[in-house]
Amino acid sequence: MGKIFDYLDSRFVLKKPHKSFLERDLPANVNYFYCFGGITFILFLLLLSTGLMLSTYYVPSEKEAYQSIKFIDNKVYFGGVIRAVHKWSANLMVVCIVIHMLRVFVTGSYKKPRELNWVAGSVLLILTLGFGFTGYLLPWDQKAYWATVVGTSMAGTVPLIGKYLLILLRGGFDVNGITLLRFYSFHVLWLPLISLVFLWAHFHMIRQQGISGGL
Ligand code: HEM
Numbered sequence: 399m400g401k402i403f404d405y406l407d408s409r410f411v412l413k414k415p416h417k418s419f420l421e422r423d424l425p426a427n428v429n430y431f432y433c434f435g436g437i438t439f440i441l442f443l444l445l446l447s448t449g450l451m452l453s454t455y456y457v458p459s460e461k462e463a464y465q466s467i468k469f470i471d472n473k474v475y476f477g478g479v480i481r482a483v484h485k486w487s488a489n490l491m492v493v494c495i496v497i498h499m500l501r502v503f504v505t506g507s508y509k510k511p512r513e514l515n516w517v518a519g520s521v522l523l524i525l526t527l528g529f530g531f532t533g534y535l536l537p538w539d540q541k542a543y544w545a546t547v548v549g550t551s552m553a554g555t556v557p558l559i560g561k562y563l564l565i566l567l568r569g570g571f572d573v574n575g576i577t578l579l580r581f582y583s584f585h586v587l588w589l590p591l592i593s594l595v596f597l598w599a600h601f602h603m604i605r606q607q608g609i610s611g612g613l
Pocket residue numbers: 431432433434435436438439442495498499501502507508512515516517518519520522523526600604608609610611612
């Protein structure tokens with residue numbers, strides 16, 4: 399491995415960026431709870447890769463969505479496993495993001511100069527919940543359909559903007575094929591792209607400010 403690394407290093411100059419990327423000082427009092435931001439990120443990457451695989455077979459249309467999910471489960475090699483990994487990672491990501499947020503809160507790491515990073519993190523939390531909400535409809539079964547009817551109706555009760563929010567989410571007044579396509583577009587394009595921007599901002603600020611000394 400060392401020889402391969404040296405070979406590549408003499409051609410691409412890997413050591414320098416590799417060093418500045420991995421060799422950073424940490425405060426003395428960090429503990430395992432400081433790993434949860436990283437674990438959340440690993441789960442995000444796992445979701446991205448399994449999501450890409452699922453998108454190869456999933457069909458976001460009123461007539462075919464449910465059948466395509468059945469096809470993934472029963473006919474595609476490891477389809478059921480990939481789907482299960484996607485689903486479990488999504489649930490675990492919410493658990494880990496909450497633990498990460500609690501760690502940041504309890505250690506007071508949201509204070510100056512990290513307030514903006516707390517805001518960026520809050521946006522990431524909303525985006526993560528958005529992934530869950532939009533992904534839930536995609537199997538297009540009874541549970542998914544009625545959960546979305548209820549969820550979007552709740553959005554419709556927001557004062558002043560509720561009506562517009564409901565139309566934005568449903569693509570009209572009813573939950574139908576247009577809603578499915580819309581949720582799919584949010585789930586696989588809009589939310590991932592916006593998340594990448596905020597993840598970059600989050601990590602950039604961590605790099606600039608370092609990990610806080612905490613308690
Ligand atoms: C996709 C979601 C998120 C990812 C991947 C992520 C990732 C990370 C990572 C890797 C760190 C380095 C330290 C650690 O792991 O504890 C960190 C630090 C931080 N995160 Fe997050 N985070 C996310 C969401 C959030 C949320 C929801 C908040 C708060 C609302 C937040 C606020 C912060 C702050 C303020 C720091 C700096 C803490 C310090 O310097 O001690 N993050 N994040």
